[in-house]
Amino acid sequence: MKKTSKAAAVLLTTTMAAGMLAGCSGGSKSETAAGTTAAGAVTEAAKEEQKSGDKTQIVIWSDGRHDLDLMMQKVEAFNAENDHIEVVYDVYTDNYSQALQLALDTGKGPDIFTVGQDGRKIGEAGAAVNLLDFLSDEELEYFGTDIEIGRSTVDPTQIVSLPWSSSFVRLVYNKDIFKAAGLVDGNGEALVPATYADVIEYAKVITEQLSDQGIYGFGMNLKSAGSALNRSLRPITMLNEGVWDGYDLLKHNYNFDAYKDGVTFFKQMYDDGSMIPGVDQLDIDPMRAEFAMGHIGMYMSYSQAEPGVYSSQFPTEADWDFALLPAKTTAGEYLCRQYDAGGPRFMISTEAKDKDAAWEVYQWLYSEDMLKSEYEAGLSIAAVTKIAESCTPEAIAKRPLTAKSTATDSSLPDSGLVSGIAVEGEDYNSVFAGHILGVPGYEDLDALCADLNERYNAALKRGLEDGTVTAWVLNDVDLSNPAAAERVPLTVDMLAE
């Protein structure tokens, strides 16, 4: 009996330990498939894997659920036609960035992977190959300056991804509310706010006219200062001042004085009472829900995201449209161009065993046929100018400013020109949100900007000295086309100048 219980204990313990080790091992393909990928893609992948035979297998990971059907059709066609490569396309439904990071860290990553906004650093941290080693002159010419979206911030001599889908910040406005508030032109069409003063005035008029019905002029999702101001204050400051995430494109240092007009613009609306009550507790989706219900006249957000939100997440009957972000003083006059916040893009892993085969698949992914199919089906916003010019999908025809605009947009990636900056204390978005909301201790904007300049420039200098920060200067930059400027590394000596 004693022996039996001892044996049972040993068996139980061994099973538990084995289970634990298996759980920690990072997962074989079948585990990964069963656990977290979209069922359709997995079954196919598993079947294909068994049939693969002599073909070189290239595994692609993506978090793109929206274009899964199209991609699976394309993958099947590729696998049927190609005699030496088999593509396995796995789509993850959640925790994609963490799963990808873990897989890459443990050497079990895919050959090709997509990265979204939050995963861009994965490729820049050395996990993605430099595509300039593969791109031909013809291909480089084809992409033109659009290729800048994939330039690494850590090492700008490298292109780590190619343009797939774009996203730019726009002013989103509800035409029905404008009409109800009497903000119409001679033809009875809703006026289009074009300057800071326009937005302030229209927000005030809407609130005065309609707040008794629960309708307010402007909305912000200030529960998360970063989320709110990255989609509003940051791009208008880039457009009107040439300062990007605090970094001055001309002076190549941190210059938060450039934010004063933009911050004051939002504060004015808050002080006027033109913002929907409770902006300091609104997340982006609750704010979108308010907009869908017709409670908000205007707000700022990304062109790629909002059409999908109002067609499926919060379906609305409201007649809404995009407008260009407001200019500081004169309609249509901007000092600079805004960055491209971009949709997901593909990268080739440095761990890919057969890089030539991976490159062949990559070329297929970025073929004109693939990019056009995505764009025409309304699954992407063409980031390659030649694709954008080749056709006009229905969604773009309905709201032309969903697509790239030469008036305000560039192909610079929103990861910026500075990488690895570790600032002491509160970040600028949180500070400016404090000022906009009138939080005690945040009243003096000049002092706040001076403090931010001091802290950010100290962090920049410290990081350049110890090698943890990489920063870049856009040489002889033409602010109306910043993506075309050559990049040279910023050094401590240049800061001192």
Next chain:
Amino acid sequence: MVRTSKQGMGSQIVKHKAVYLMLAPSIILTLVLSIYPIFWVMRYMFYTYDKLHDPVFIGLENFVRIMQDKFFWRTVKNTFIYATGKLIFTIPISFIVAVILNKRFRGSNLFQIIIFMPTIMSAAVMSLVWYLVLNVNSGAVNQVLKYFGLIHKPINWLGHQNAMKTVIMVGIWGAIGNYMTYFMAGLQGVPQEIYESAELEGITSLQKLRYLTIPMIAPAMKTVLLLAITGSFRDIDSIMVLTEGGPAGTTMVMYLYLYQMFFPVNAATSSTSQYGYGAAVAVVCSLIMGVITFLYLRATKKLDELY
């Protein structure tokens, strides 16, 4: 008589292999999830490290930075405000509820389950519900208050004027059930005979509470208080969901600040991961907690002497 073994470690393991095999999962988990992170923190607190670049040894610079980091000390102050606010309501309410429910009346079990419910619910889910209920424009709380004519203008519960009070309130709501259970366990350990004898002496209910109940459960109370204090200081789940530490840092507590050093998504601080500085902040937070625990244990020694 103490038996000493001259056998080596290896032969001991072989001899008691079943025991060691059964211990193995716990030992491995402790090593991987507790011991290794401690050594990791002890190493990287002397480095600047963001994962994009190689770690750079910087000696004590992270600690110098902490001393000068005004925002960190503001989070420490916020932590004390939050923890104090939570404790001064949670403990008395939990105790009173436990005393009442310990009397066993019709429906007391149901009340107990209802009050305990927030403890078994996910803090994130619970906070999300509160987030919706407290919404300025469409939240149930404002609508009910308005319906009964108690307010004319909606209250911005999570605005900067009220955010700290609101997160404390949600914290209290989530904690009462837990501490009530601890107190009830203590109360049930008090022998009924003592109360019966005291009743024969004509003691009042209040006197019973003051001179019998509290002294009898003092050891349990000491532990409950320690758990409540450390728990309150480490509380970040509900704050993360309700306010993310905002607006403008008004509800940023030190462990949320620490969390954002490692996971700076929508952080109120730098958007770059700061593992080195985060490790140093973790050590300082632990020291602060250590000092609080030490002071508490010293103060409660008196409680032991009294009772």
